[in-house]
Amino acid sequence: MDREELRESFESLRRREFGRLDRLGQVYLDYTGSGLYAESQIEAHTRLLADHVLGNPHSVNPASMAATELVEEARARILSFFQADPEEYVVVFTSNASGALKLVGEAFPFRKGSLFTLLQDNHNSVNGIRSYADRRGARTVYLPLSPELRLSREVPIPPAVQEASLFAFPAQSNFSGVKHPLELVVEAQNLGYEVFLDAAAFVPTNPLDLSEVSPDYVAVSFYKMFGFPTGVGALLARKEAIRRLRRPWFAGGTVEYVSVQNRIHQFRVDAEAFEDGTLNFLSIAAVTPGLEFLAEVGMDRVRERVRQLTEVLLDSLRGLCHSDGSPLVEIYGPGDTTDRGGTVAFNLRGADGKIFPYANVEGAASVEGLSLRGGCFCNPGAGETAFDLPATEALRCFKAMPQGSFSLDELAQCIPEEVPVGALRASLGIVSTEEDLRRMTDFLGRYRDQSVPG
Structure with a gap:
């Protein structure tokens, strides 16, 4: 060009x-903190709100059906934007990329002998999945980085010895900007893992083609892509993968049937089983013009x-x-x-x-x-x-502070001054x-x- x-x-x-x-x-x-919205996005969304009567999607009345149509239009546009086959992938709307990561973490069937393997370069919303893995007896393995903050190949990815193991990595680091190779998806899948790709920092400035690389789960956040709306993200999940997840609770909108007397319930299928309560349907309607803006550019x-x-x-x-x-x-x-x-x-x-x-x-x-x-x-x-923060130094400082009062500021005061935090x-x-x-x-x-x- x-x-x-x-x-x-x-x-x-x-x-x-x-x-x-x-x-x-x-x-x-x-821009890694948040994208910026174009004026035409806001104008398009304002016109849409002014020209429609939109109600809670969980009904067949006209206002509800109008909202449902806009939500499903956004779902289809997301799949199209990422070249994801609707026969293979579903879109689950979440509050942000962190919400998508949490959905999978809490429902992933970790068990004793499972591995949760991830790069040291990951957002805390990925690191937090280790809490679910630990609780269910799985082992968490961190893969080290090179001095350039790329994945070090000195330590190989350990093979998953049984099913229900998860590999997670960012397509682009939100810290350093490193683009980790998308070939890791297939490499980890061949080693027995399901793969979670955190694409939140990648997709605002890079195309992602899910017809070429097929992670089991992908997390995105739309305000990072095009600034507006906030409070809407998505989990793109392969259908066969999402059907292996086991949610620890149910809520309105996620179930076909609930009996109080018999204490039984039946989840809905695929995306609907993971969308708790009423979707943020007015904001979801703004996703389509945002994606169309990026596609046009x-x-x-x-x-x-x-x-x-x-x-x-x-x-x-x-x-x-x-x-x-x-x-x-x-x-x-x-x-x-x-x-x-x-x-x-x-x-x-x-x-x-x-x-x-x-x-x-x-x-x-x-x-x-x-x-x-x-x-x-x-x-x-x-x-x-x-x-180059020594692990022993950070642990020493953490243990020296009263429980519940440790932060980056306390760490900075505790470690040698030549080491930044x-x-x-x-x-x-x-x-x-x-x-x-x-x-x-x-x-x-x-x-x-x-x-x-x-």
Whole structure:
């Protein structure tokens, strides 16, 4: 794709659909935290609400049927967007990607001898599944990362010795931007696992074709893809996989029959068995125009534009140095765009060699209208590897604190000061520009030749 044509096309899109960014002087570099909505999405949704009478879908009255039609239209559009065969996959609506992960975690038939295998690079909503695995006697296995925060191949994926074992990984790290190979899906399935692909950080800027790679479960969150609506995500699940799940409870909307006298119940089939209560039907209706907006722009074009900008960002950060030539910026993860997305984690190192507290830099950036993010981004495994945090140190600090009072702040006070506990994150998206990157690097350049205050 022609670089200049792409730049002009996306800058035109920004002026047309996201003009508020420049009107308000905002530099938005937190797309992994949330996408931004286009003005046309909001206009389309407003028209839809004004032109329809929509009621609770669980009925056959006109308002209910109108809402049901919109929900099913969104379901079909999601399958189409991800090239998922409706004969093979179903869409379960959830509140977000975390809700999709929890649904599978609580219902997965872990038992003694099962394995829950995952990368150290995973969101806490994936890490949390280990609680269900532990409770049922399964063993949790973490696969280590290389210094570049890619999956280390020094430790092979252990084969699942029995059924009911689960392998989970992110298509793209929300910490480092590393794109883990989708070939892991087939590799793990061949080793006896069902596979859960966390695609929440991947699909906002990359196409995902489920006709080419077929994980058993996929989690997505729509506000991360196109900003609006919030509170709606989805679990895309293979039908044969979802039918092996065993829910620990039932609720309105998930059952065909319940008897109080006899204490029996019958679940509905497939997606309906996992959608508790009334769906967020007014917001689900906004998913279709959001997906249509991205499809019209073209996900291949979005991916290439973000790749080009990521290259510029990495070069700009590497070019920031103190007068003695020492680097101002310490980047965590790959230094180039090979198998990496537009999420870049970094810290600023002062002229004295110490690291500036990320929260202080984040706060100063906010004053300048720059939206960065600071912390460990709900991904402690990638952070512990990136910061080379000794496990013994973290455990010592945890045990030394009163129960219920441990946080990143307490950890920072307990461990040696040269070891960071968090970082800054700049993440690029659909209408990021070279000017955004220039403003960010100009801001970071103010720390050149400064020492960290005592």
